[in-house]
Amino acid sequence: MKKTLTTPIQDKDLESLNVGDIVFLDGILVTCRDVPHRRLIELGIKLPVDLKGLAIFHAGPIVAKDGKGWKMVSIGPTTSMRMEKFEKEFIRQTGVKLVVGKGGMGPETVEGCKQYKAVHAVFPGGCAVLAATEVEEIEKVEWQELGMPEALWVSRVKQFGPLIISIDTKGNNLFETNKAAYNAKKKSIVEDISSKVRFIK
Amino acid sequence: MDKKQKIETMTDVMKKFTSYVGKHLPDDVTKKLIELREKETVPIAKTIYEAMFENQELANKLNVPCCQDTGVIQFFVEAGADFPVLGELRQIFTDAVKAATIESPLRHNAVETFIEKNTGNNVGTRVPWIDWEIVPNSSSATIHVYMAGGGCTLPGAAKVLMPGEGYEGVVKFVFDVMTSYGVNACPPLLIGVGISTAVETAALLSKKALMRPIGSRHANPQAAEMELLLEKGLNELGVGPQGLTGSSSVMGVHIESSARHPSTIGVGMSTGCWAHRRGTIRINEDMTYEILTHKGAKI
Numbered sequence: 001m002k003k004t005l006t007t008p009i010q011d012k013d014l015e016s017l018n019v020g021d022i023v024f025l026d027g028i029l030v031t032c033r034d035v036p037h038r039r040l041i042e043l044g045i046k047l048p049v050d051l052k053g054l055a056i057f058h059a060g061p062i063v064a065k066d067g068k069g070w071k072m073v074s075i076g077p078t079t080s081m082r083m084e085k086f087e088k089e090f091i092r093q094t095g096v097k098l099v100v101g102k103g104g105m106g107p108e109t110v111e112g113c114k115q116y117k118a119v120h121a122v123f124p125g126g127c128a129v130l131a132a133t134e135v136e137e138i139e140k141v142e143w144q145e146l147g148m149p150e151a152l153w154v155s156r157v158k159q160f161g162p163l164i165i166s167i168d169t170k171g172n173n174l175f176e177t178n179k180a181a182y183n184a185k186k187k188s189i190v191e192d193i194s195s196k197v198r199f200i201k
Numbered sequence: 202m203d204k205k206q207k208i209e210t211m212t213d214v215m216k217k218f219t220s221y222v223g224k225h226l227p228d229d230v231t232k233k234l235i236e237l238r239e240k241e242t243v244p245i246a247k248t249i250y251e252a253m254f255e256n257q258e259l260a261n262k263l264n265v266p267c268c269q270d271t272g273v274i275q276f277f278v279e280a281g282a283d284f285p286v287l288g289e290l291r292q293i294f295t296d297a298v299k300a301a302t303i304e305s306p307l308r309h310n311a312v313e314t315f316i317e318k319n320t321g322n323n324v325g326t327r328v329p330w331i332d333w334e335i336v337p338n339s340s341s342a343t344i345h346v347y348m349a350g351g352g353c354t355l356p357g358a359a360k361v362l363m364p365g366e367g368y369e370g371v372v373k374f375v376f377d378v379m380t381s382y383g384v385n386a387c388p389p390l391l392i393g394v395g396i397s398t399a400v401e402t403a404a405l406l407s408k409k410a411l412m413r414p415i416g417s418r419h420a421n422p423q424a425a426e427m428e429l430l431l432e433k434g435l436n437e438l439g440v441g442p443q444g445l446t447g448s449s450s451v452m453g454v455h456i457e458s459s460a461r462h463p464s465t466i467g468v469g470m471s472t473g474c475w476a477h478r479r480g481t482i483r484i485n486e487d488m489t490y491e492i493l494t495h496k497g498a499k500i
Contacts, residue, residue: 074269103385126476127256147319194369
């Protein structure tokens, strides 16, 4: 069964989710990446969008002017790990419930998701046109002076996904589990290859 | 055709080609992705491959960039010493990028350092980035256009090893980058490894390795063997598309090398994401051209 989260997202909507689950989003999704995170957390500048119960997308889109408004051309996720140093505090201050990006995030975000009830999910990286077709409308843009990638693009989305839950509200982190498995395999593979490349004799 | 016309013609060709490269993957990448998708057995990886192929179809149908991150545009030029507009190439590339930014459209990806302002047209100090090789006794130019997003640029690393660490140290370096930053860089990745003397020479070679067609091999048999060993080993990690596990991790491993100082082994690593937007075009003296990476492309 296709699971859909709808904004405003409630804590109870997230409690049953586990890492590896696939969900889709209906509602408001706001792009928010490096500079707005830094502005809020390090510089104490209030965000011009109230994110309570909403979803943010670690993404910097390509948009095009469309009459008086804007059209979403291409919008895929960016590397979430860049926001790791801000995200726990960001979740606490904003009340954001769903953080979408790509790749994993670290222990601080896991702690933030657990404490303040939020999840991190992966949208498949590079699938930016697929994502753009799931955006119904760009409702507004804030902080446009930051340039196209860093501005806050507030979009209404329909069945936005697939979103693969990578951090749930119970302290699980899918990428950390996966990375541990890759690292466990690594040693013997590296030793095997090393034995075959002793070219300096 | 006089010189002015040649400049105009080439600017137009480079604008259209740059725009095209952002929307269509080269043939070798598509072929490799099809092969990896067919071999895939892990359910979550299959779901992601499905999204990837659907995305490429949509990008083609809607004629828009397949990934939103169209990179800081890089040109790797192998220019004939007698190429007629050699001295005008920087201006040609700059104008082509500006025009492609509007026409494609490309994302605005040039942030002036220290001023910390996005220029809004993908042009800035030393950007687009150009790497030059001059080819003697030639009047044509072969140009690789490359769009690397931030995601697959982030894992880039280079260091200088002591000779005692040997090529074994290179293997460890490659695996360490792959299992840390590589996981988040939109795998399956194309891995470029540079083996040389210093950080800058190794790093540059590692990036040039990504310009080679997937599966092409280093001319030295030992280096070619090492490419295959690394490819097999990295695939055994099972990183999968998007780092969410799967039957493979990489599209390939390419090594480029130079002679080195006896006291050092410089090693560099660059990663190309699955959406490896690399296009190669050869432009002749009379400005006729041939696209080498995208068969049948109409620009």
